[in-house]
Amino acid sequence: MSERLILTLAILGGTGKVGPGLAYRWAKAGYHVIIGSRTPEKAEHTAAVVNDRLNREVVRGMSNEKAADVCDIAILTVPYEAHASILESLKDHLDGKVLVDTTVPLVPPDVGIVQMPSAGSAAQEAQEILGEQVDVVAAFQNVAFKHLHEDHPVPCDVLVCGDSEEAREQALHLVSAAKLVGWDAGPLQNAVVVEGLTSVLLGINQRYKMDGAGIQITGEPAKKRANR
């Protein structure tokens, strides 16, 4: 974990649907937030939109490479089609860092059917590409992006998987900072469940005519938790 007082978060591929919502929430919580994109101008534009909403000039936009270089923790928010190629291109920039991978390996046209890549899950694929110099954590896959753009409490918990317990802890801090409820869901191998759950939820949205179905973990923990 970095010794810096305020951590810098880079949201790589952050100009899509999920990135701006997370950027808003983390900037509001006091983190230094950078939006990364292959096209720096797009990143700057998205940062400006988030800053408008925050009414402060705190979020910056730059290339994915630069964002990865200067960050303490990176968060990847790209569609699965771009997943492997962006990871290959950023590999050297992420050395020694934690990467929080939000990717869901959806296979169109029927995104409601669970279909995992041969690595077992997108997050395991990321770990294979990046090697053991990077601690990959899977998180945020199940939260419908529309909830991230709203200020009310989000009716969807975040399951966090990763092989490094310290990295899972760091990701759980980011979950709390984003005003979401997080759960330590074990090793990276368990990401198949969390990623696949998104397909199950998308299928439920279709079948029950819902918008943004989510999940919550039920039961009373003896160990105290934030945000609930």
Place this chain on the structure above:
Amino acid sequence: MSERLILTLAILGGTGKVGPGLAYRWAKAGYHVIIGSRTPEKAEHTAAVVNDRLNREVVRGMSNEKAADVCDIAILTVPYEAHASILESLKDHLDGKVLVDTTVPLVPPDVGIVQMPSAGSAAQEAQEILGEQVDVVAAFQNVAFKHLHEDHPVPCDVLVCGDSEEAREQALHLVSAAKLVGWDAGPLQNAVVVEGLTSVLLGINQRYKMDGAGIQITGEPAKKRANR
């Protein structure tokens, strides 16, 4: 779907932790319920225990084979170690029926790590063994058995997967009859998520010192639902 007015349910391997709880709930809902076991005397004993709780003599006990023969819908509640062998032995008795498979492929000692069989999930393995003459549906894997033995509302939803939409509908009726909230979770291929979720929940129980963690689907369906 059988034309009989009151359906007969056979809970195969029903003398364990999950069987009696489901038997109690379905008998209370008016179904004819049979407990099946390799040892008929054990099945009769478990049936007697459930009848005591119901204060009526309605649940019967018999061999798994006989129970499978006379039932309209079979429900399998065995530990994963017994899964393949019991299915092989009952294959001819289940022809043309729906089998609701509650099995979770836990791999001790660390049951909190998701580890699926080569078929993809226990339910897909069941479908492979039984062939296309049987409609396998995966359900009830995530509900901690202690909740089934209590009369209060169960704080865990049931995700139902299967390749036959009609069989999924029948299983969803059984979920409602057991006073649980069920969701159509799509094709049998999605069972990897539902079965694996049990390992995630068991890991959460351990890490957060909980007993019987469950899941609930959040969001407002436009389509009306029972039990919530």
